[in-house]
Amino acid sequence: MLKIKELIKRQSDYFTVFVLLFWLKTYISYQVEFNLGVTGALQQFILLINPIGLTVLLFSLSLFSKNSKRSQKILFGLSLTATFLLYSNILYYREFSDFLTTTILVGSNNLSGGLIASTIAMMRPWDVIYWLDVGVLAYLLFKSSESHALDKRSTSIRSVKPVLIVGGAFLLGNLFLAEISRPQLLTRTFDRNYIVKYLGINFFTGYDVVQTLKNTQIRALADESDINEVIRFTRENHAEPNPNYFGVAEDRNVIVISLESVQQFLIDFELEDENGEMHEVMPFVNSLFNNESSYSFENFFHQTSQGKSSDAEVLGETSLYGLPQGSAFQSLGSTNTFHAAPNILKETAGYTTAAFHGNVGSFWNRTDTYNAFGYDYFFDSEFYDLSEDRALEYGLKDKLFFHDSVEYLEQLPQPFYTKFVTVTHHFPFPLDEQNSGFPLAQTDDNTVNNFFATANYADQAIEEFFNYLKDSGLYDNSIIMLYGDHYGVSNMRNPHLAPLVGEDAEEWGEFQNAQIQRVPLIMHVPGVDNGQVFDTYSGQVDILPSLMHLLGLETDDYLFMGQDVLSNEHNNEVPLRNGRVITPDYTFISDSIYDTDTGELISETMSEEESSKLYEIRNRAREELTHSDNLLSMDLLRFYTPEPFRNIQKNDYLYTNQLDVLENSPSKDSSLLQKNDGVSTLYLYETDAPELKGAPNALYNSTSQPTQLSD
Numbered sequence: 273m274l275k276i277k278e279l280i281k282r283q284s285d286y287f288t289v290f291v292l293l294f295w296l297k298t299y300i301s302y303q304v305e306f307n308l309g310v311t312g313a314l315q316q317f318i319l320l321i322n323p324i325g326l327t328v329l330l331f332s333l334s335l336f337s338k339n340s341k342r343s344q345k346i347l348f349g350l351s352l353t354a355t356f357l358l359y360s361n362i363l364y365y366r367e368f369s370d371f372l373t374t375t376i377l378v379g380s381n382n383l384s385g386g387l388i389a390s391t392i393a394m395m396r397p398w399d400v401i402y403w404l405d406v407g408v409l410a411y412l413l414f415k416s417s418e419s420h421a422l423d424k425r426s427t428s429i430r431s432v433k434p435v436l437i438v439g440g441a442f443l444l445g446n447l448f449l450a451e452i453s454r455p456q457l458l459t460r461t462f463d464r465n466y467i468v469k470y471l472g473i474n475f476f477t478g479y480d481v482v483q484t485l486k487n488t489q490i491r492a493l494a495d496e497s498d499i500n501e502v503i504r505f506t507r508e509n510h511a512e513p514n515p516n517y518f519g520v521a522e523d524r525n526v527i528v529i530s531l532e533s534v535q536q537f538l539i540d541f542e543l544e545d546e547n548g549e550m551h552e553v554m555p556f557v558n559s560l561f562n563n564e565s566s567y568s569f570e571n572f573f574h575q576t577s578q579g580k581s582s583d584a585e586v587l588g589e590t591s592l593y594g595l596p597q598g599s600a601f602q603s604l605g606s607t608n609t610f611h612a613a614p615n616i617l618k619e620t621a622g623y624t625t626a627a628f629h630g631n632v633g634s635f636w637n638r639t640d641t642y643n644a645f646g647y648d649y650f651f652d653s654e655f656y657d658l659s660e661d662r663a664l665e666y667g668l669k670d671k672l673f674f675h676d677s678v679e680y681l682e683q684l685p686q687p688f689y690t691k692f693v694t695v696t697h698h699f700p701f702p703l704d705e706q707n708s709g710f711p712l713a714q715t716d717d718n719t720v721n722n723f724f725a726t727a728n729y730a731d732q733a734i735e736e737f738f739n740y741l742k743d744s745g746l747y748d749n750s751i752i753m754l755y756g757d758h759y760g761v762s763n764m765r766n767p768h769l770a771p772l773v774g775e776d777a778e779e780w781g782e783f784q785n786a787q788i789q790r791v792p793l794i795m796h797v798p799g800v801d802n803g804q805v806f807d808t809y810s811g812q813v814d815i816l817p818s819l820m821h822l823l824g825l826e827t828d829d830y831l832f833m834g835q836d837v838l839s840n841e842h843n844n845e846v847p848l849r850n851g852r853v854i855t856p857d858y859t860f861i862s863d864s865i866y867d868t869d870t871g872e873l874i875s876e877t878m879s880e881e882e883s884s885k886l887y888e889i890r891n892r893a894r895e896e897l898t899h900s901d902n903l904l905s906m907d908l909l910r911f912y913t914p915e916p917f918r919n920i921q922k923n924d925y926l927y928t929n930q931l932d933v934l935e936n937s938p939s940k941d942s943s944l945l946q947k948n949d950g951v952s953t954l955y956l957y958e959t960d961a962p963e964l965k966g967a968p969n970a971l972y973n974s975t976s977q978p979t980q981l982s983d
Contacts, residue, residue: 615646630668756791
């Protein structure tokens with residue numbers, strides 16, 4: 273350490289060392305942590321130099337201080353901030369395969385114990401290398417003895433100019449090479465990986481801040497004329513309902529279950545334990561998927577991005593995509609106009625609407641957004657008992673969640689539209705000892721190993737809930753829709769998963785990452801007998817128009833990006849939020865085209881004319897993303913009011929006071945509770961949840977009898 277002190281005496285020495293060390297660890301992170309899709313010598317060279325320009329310019333701010341000691345402290349602060357940003361991106365990318373954006377960073381109300389636990393789970397022993405230089409230089413700066421004191425002479429302004437020239441030259445050279453390799457990078461990309469690959473993390477962060485401010489201004493300047501192109505697109509995109517399915521669930525209750533982190537490969541999947549025995553992971557959901565009363569889809573893709581579960585709710589309940597950066601719930605939920613399923617069903621068919629979620633209402637700004645969506649009621653963690661061992665990181669355990677929700681569900685006037693957001697099968701997939709028992713997978717990744725056990729727990733919880741629906745009489749008069757909200761196993765972990773799903777980990781690449789984004793969609797209509805498993809290519813944006821047509825409701829007047837998946841006119845082109853497009857024949861990833869059936873890269877052997885025609889398919893699909901982004905970022909729906917929304921108003925009460933509103937509802941006589949003469953049906957709910965057995969409960973215990981609730 274003393275030798276290092278002797279070598280680093282001058283301010284310029286410190287500057288050089290800070291720049292070199294930050295460049296080195298950034299480059300290491302590019303190669304080790306991020307999957308940037310770098311190909312060819314030019315892209316490798318760009319990746320090597322892209323951290324240098326902005327790092328030099330940013331750190332050079334410290335050189336303008338005339339006090340040497342203060343300058344070195346400023347330099348240390350800049351390096352510490354840049355390192356924190358780099359490491360935060362590393363942790364975020366490990367799970368989400370994406371980079372942090374401004375809207376995620378400022379979404380402070382998303383902090384919870386669950387996020388803290390997820391962050392710890394993402395850390396690795398080798399992460400010390402990203403902080404080692406900061407620790408060493410901090411020691412040198414703040415613990416230097418008098419005999420090895422830093423040179424107090426300041427750097428002159430004149431000597432800073434060469435530094436600025438060098439930094440500017442690297443930055444301009446970087447931009448020039450990026451333009452050669454990827455023309456119009458900043459105006460036509462849907463993939464943040466591109467910006468980081470070509471221009472670096474620091475550049476991306478600054479670019480994202482500018483884009484966020486720009487979008488704020490765009491909203492302020494938007495007017496009615498901006499919606500005309502969107503109207504044209506949605507009219508052309510509309511798919512007429514199939515008469516074989518239109519109205520088969522008319523006037524029924526709607527029960528939507530968001531299957532947290534459930535991917536399509538779990539359907540009919542059996543896990544081999546260490547003894548060679550096979551175990552069906554989700555037997556009950558499998559039975560629903562293959563039921564003659566279910567319309568199920570095996571090529572259904574999640575289309576979420578950074579908003580994850582909240583993006584899935586935007587897609588499923590508004591038929592719009594989430595934002596390219598951050599969460600629409602977080603960014604726009606308190607201010608935007610939405611034409612969402614709760615308001616639509618309430619205004620067109622007299623539905624009571626309610627959402628159930630065993631976490632805090634502020635998470636993803638759900639309280640404000642659900643109000644904007646038109647939910648009459650929102651039962652969040654305030655309405656559940658989350659004490660002791662009843663909750664995990666992201667909220668109430670699923671078996672307890674469904675059980676405890678019955679107290680409120682049975683009070684809802686019918687017909688009702690309800691949504692249940694499950695949480696137990698959530699990364700990092702923890703499950704306490706009293707609920708364990710299903711075998712763990714045998715891979716070298718603990719997260720993948722746990723994934724199947726929590727999926728099995730969620731399956732059991734759903735089966736218990738279905739049994740209650742049948743015993744209470746709600747089942748036969750309902751349509752129950754289950755959908756996977758987003759991936760559970762991230763791209764980083766997919767190679768560990770590969771052998772379990774019949775793939776070679778060594779051959780796993782971007783094509784496989786795209787294909788495994790399938791999630792289940794099950795629309796279960798008790799009593800119908802024309803159900804089947806469809807091979808239609810579709811996505812979450814198609815959920816709302818499909819549901820409305822099953823309920824016998826027309827969708828012509830709404831600005832939906834999706835189409836009815838049961839329509840004969842459905843378009844099988846599926847855009848993902850990152851700009852990738854998947855069809856039954858082709859998969860478009862960046863500028864590469866793969867055969868969807870074989871996974872073969874075919875764009876390299878195509879003529880320019882052939883590939884050009886195929887890119888038209890990709891660009892047409894991406895047009896949906898552009899129109900959806902315009903609707904949301906400009907809040908264009910404030911300029912478009914379908915007939916049912918002419919007199920619509922937000923709730924004039926807080927969800928915290930909703931029980932009084934529910935008790936005094938003029939339609940309460942149609943609720944299950946009142947139809948049962950005020951006697952709660954919770955005694956019908958059978959669960960093996962260990963947290964409930966033998967525990968005193970006003971509505972439930974192991975020998976519970978029917979309980980009279982307030983009239």
